[in-house]
Amino acid sequence: MAAAQKTPPLNARLGWFIVWLCLGLAFVFYATPILWLLLAAFRDEPTLFSSGPFSLGRFEMLAQTWHNLTTYNDFQIGRWALNSAIYTIGGVSLSLVAVLPAGFILATYDFALRKTILVLTLVAMITPNTVVALPIFLQMQAFGLNNSYLGMIIATAFFPFGVYLAYIYYATSLPNGLIDAARIDGASRFEVFSKVALPLSKPLIALVAFFSFLANWSNYFLAFVLLTKDELYSLPIGLAVLVSSSGALGNDVASDIPINKPEAIVAAILVIAPVLLLFLASQKYVRAGTLSGAEKG
Amino acid sequence: MTQISAPNSDPKKRRRQDRWFIIAMMAPYLALLGFFGIAPVVYAIGLSFMDTIDWVFWGFTNYEFVLNDFRLIEAIQNVFTYVAIWLTMMVVGIAGLSLMLDALPDRTASVLRTSFFLPGAITSSAIVILWLFLLDPAVSPYGALFEALGWENRRQVVSHFGYPVVFALMAYLAYSGGWIVVIGGALKGISKEVVEAAHVDGANQFQIATRVKLPMVWRSLALMAILSFANGIQMFVEPQLMSLAGSTYSRPDWSVNQLAFQYAFNLGDFGASAAMSTMLLGVAIFISLCVVFGTRFYKMD
Numbered sequence: 001m002a003a004a005q006k007t008p009p010l011n012a013r014l015g016w017f018i019v020w021l022c023l024g025l026a027f028v029f030y031a032t033p034i035l036w037l038l039l040a041a042f043r044d045e046p047t048l049f050s051s052g053p054f055s056l057g058r059f060e061m062l063a064q065t066w067h068n069l070t071t072y073n074d075f076q077i078g079r080w081a082l083n084s085a086i087y088t089i090g091g092v093s094l095s096l097v098a099v100l101p102a103g104f105i106l107a108t109y110d111f112a113l114r115k116t117i118l119v120l121t122l123v124a125m126i127t128p129n130t131v132v133a134l135p136i137f138l139q140m141q142a143f144g145l146n147n148s149y150l151g152m153i154i155a156t157a158f159f160p161f162g163v164y165l166a167y168i169y170y171a172t173s174l175p176n177g178l179i180d181a182a183r184i185d186g187a188s189r190f191e192v193f194s195k196v197a198l199p200l201s202k203p204l205i206a207l208v209a210f211f212s213f214l215a216n217w218s219n220y221f222l223a224f225v226l227l228t229k230d231e232l233y234s235l236p237i238g239l240a241v242l243v244s245s246s247g248a249l250g251n252d253v254a255s256d257i258p259i260n261k262p263e264a265i266v267a268a269i270l271v272i273a274p275v276l277l278l279f280l281a282s283q284k285y286v287r288a289g290t291l292s293g294a295e296k297g
Numbered sequence: 298m299t300q301i302s303a304p305n306s307d308p309k310k311r312r313r314q315d316r317w318f319i320i321a322m323m324a325p326y327l328a329l330l331g332f333f334g335i336a337p338v339v340y341a342i343g344l345s346f347m348d349t350i351d352w353v354f355w356g357f358t359n360y361e362f363v364l365n366d367f368r369l370i371e372a373i374q375n376v377f378t379y380v381a382i383w384l385t386m387m388v389v390g391i392a393g394l395s396l397m398l399d400a401l402p403d404r405t406a407s408v409l410r411t412s413f414f415l416p417g418a419i420t421s422s423a424i425v426i427l428w429l430f431l432l433d434p435a436v437s438p439y440g441a442l443f444e445a446l447g448w449e450n451r452r453q454v455v456s457h458f459g460y461p462v463v464f465a466l467m468a469y470l471a472y473s474g475g476w477i478v479v480i481g482g483a484l485k486g487i488s489k490e491v492v493e494a495a496h497v498d499g500a501n502q503f504q505i506a507t508r509v510k511l512p513m514v515w516r517s518l519a520l521m522a523i524l525s526f527a528n529g530i531q532m533f534v535e536p537q538l539m540s541l542a543g544s545t546y547s548r549p550d551w552s553v554n555q556l557a558f559q560y561a562f563n564l565g566d567f568g569a570s571a572a573m574s575t576m577l578l579g580v581a582i583f584i585s586l587c588v589v590f591g592t593r594f595y596k597m598d
Contacts (some may be wrong), residue, residue: 012501012502015501015502015503019397019400022357022393022397023392023394023397023398023401026390026409026413027409027412027413029470030413030415030453030470030474031412032438032439033416033427033431033438033470034419035360035438036430036431036437036438037419037427037430037502040430040436048436049435049436053436053438054403054438054442059476094325097325098325098326098329099326101322101323101325101326102322102323102325102326102327103320104322105322109315109319111315111316111319117323117327117330118464120330120334120335121330123334123582124330124334124522125524125527125581126524126526126527126581127334127338127527127578127581128527128530128531128554128574128577128578129531129533129554129581129582130531130533130554130558130573130574131337131338131341131373131555131574131575131577131578132333132334132337132338132341133333133558133561134341134344134557134561134567134570134571134574135336135337135338135340135344135571136333136337137330137561138340138567139336139337139340139409147442152331155333156331157329158329158330158332158334159332160330160334161524163326171456177359188533189314189315189318189391190318193322197568214417214420218420218421219421220421220533220534220552221420221531221533221534224559225562236420236421236422236423236424237324237571239422239423239426240538240541241424241435243426243541244541245541247543248543249429249430249541249542249543250542250543250544257304261430261436264426265426265430268419268423268426268427271422271423272419272420272423274417275417275418275420276415276417278418279414279415279417279418280411280415
């Protein structure tokens with residue numbers, strides 16, 4: 001720190017003023033959209049325009065909006081929400097089944113293709129969706145898996161970022177002595193994984209499940225390519241179709257569909273609500289677990 | 298790396314058992330990697346050299362064809378402008394806010410960090426819909442600001458910002474909070490002794506942040522930049538869904554990904570689509586590997 005000592009110290013008060021100013025502006029930037037969205041759900045179309053952006057609406061207005069949304073096409077949005085839940089639960093579960101053992105093996109065994117698999121995993125992480133979307137569409141078509149729950153679930157179960165996280169976690173967080181001791185005590189190879197590594201993997205499982213959930217629930221592109229039947233749409237696709245077909249956000253032509261701006265707002269909240277709840281519940285895991293290994297290189 | 302070995306057993310037998318165990322444990326991931334990672338890329342590269350109507354090999358014809366499409370250059374410019382703006386915002390914003398939060402008392406930092414983190418829940422189509430409201434002075438919470446600038450309607454707001462800035466704002470709001478939490482976690486992992494030593498040596502908070510803490514989380518920031526870059530060049534949802542606000546906002550060929558999609562699914566020209574995708578893959582891998590090896594963030598062993 002010899003060089004640092006020569007640098008004249010910043011005026012501490014001015015420094016803290018700048019810090020709080022930046023953090024205050026950032027708070028406004030980050031909090032405004034969500035706050036506005038949640039408050040806007042309680043307003044109807046005329047009050048969205050006539051009253052201030054953060055004015056409070058009434059519960060009856062939300063009830064009317066919800067009624068319009070749920071009665072449209074026989075609660076079609078409920079069907080899309082159910083589809084999204086099926087795709088996400090299936091995708092997350094299957095990705096965990098694939099990711100945890102793979103990460104464990106890559107971190108604890110040395111074998112011929114280990115480096116190749118790690119490099120391919122990294123390349124898969126950065127491969128643009130567009131490169132694989134068309135071939136996956138054609139492959140799935142060949143196997144009759146387009147427009148099916150199973151097809152979407154196995155396509156989204158491929159989660160190389162999860163393998164990277166698991167590899168880093170097991171390589172840096174598993175005490176070496178513990179594994180050796182288990183083997184000396186007579187534990188089989190699989191028991192070392194299932195009875196030693198897995199019970200120590202709760203933060204990892206939470207982390208992989210969190211990122212996998214986020215990727216699956218918000219998946220748009222792959223679902224857009226693989227799903228063409230509207231009864232199989234996921235919620236993000238359904239939301240776009242709903243708003244597009246009703247023209248709710250445009251000023252072009254008014255449609256006779258009872259989906260307007262308040263319905264678009266409530267439908268958008270429906271899309272983000274599960275992720276919002278998950279975010280609130282999981283922040284400490286993301287904070288504690290993520291990438292601590294990356295620092296150790 | 299831990300090397301698992303059972304004591305007192307025949308080495309040959311042990312190696313054979315190890316091999317079968319590795320195969321069994323890796324099988325689910327390798328099947329998915331093969332089917333959704335390797336095969337599609339090989340397939341796309343193969344398709345890019347084929348006439349996919351008569352299914353004959355025709356060399357670089359698909360590449361010549363798409364490179365002569367005037368929309369491609371424009372799409373590349375659009376995407377790179379957007380990525381440059383977004384990545385700058387991400388690196389500066391995330392590093393700056395994470396370091397500032399790290400200097401605050403825990404409880405205050407935690408409240409602020411949560412407020413930065415939550416907008417990450419708004420993704421895919423929901424984020425475009427939200428921003429179409431935010432950019433409309435008639436309903437937006439920023440309406441007064443837009444009106445003060447003389448921007449009276451959404452079209453004026455969008456044209457003053459420009460599409461790259463609008464998309465960069467959308468993506469920054471969605472993705473930066475999660476990384477602020479991640480980098481915050483990494484900053485917390487820095488040994489207190491190191492920070493104390495710098496303090497004793499006379500370093501002020503700013504110097505500790507920029508000369509001690511920042512270099513120690515640099516690899517996480519590099520990883521963030523790589524993943525964001527790979528994510529950014531494949532943008533599709535945001536420009537595609539701008540049409541939700543009406544036909545004047547529709548930009549079906551704004552990004553390279555949209556063009557590739559159009560070739561495949563609207564024109565049925567899989568070869569041209571694959572050629573465009575393959576070029577995009579080349580760029581993604583080249584730049585990502587440059588960053589990977591430049592920062593040496595990904596040491597295998």
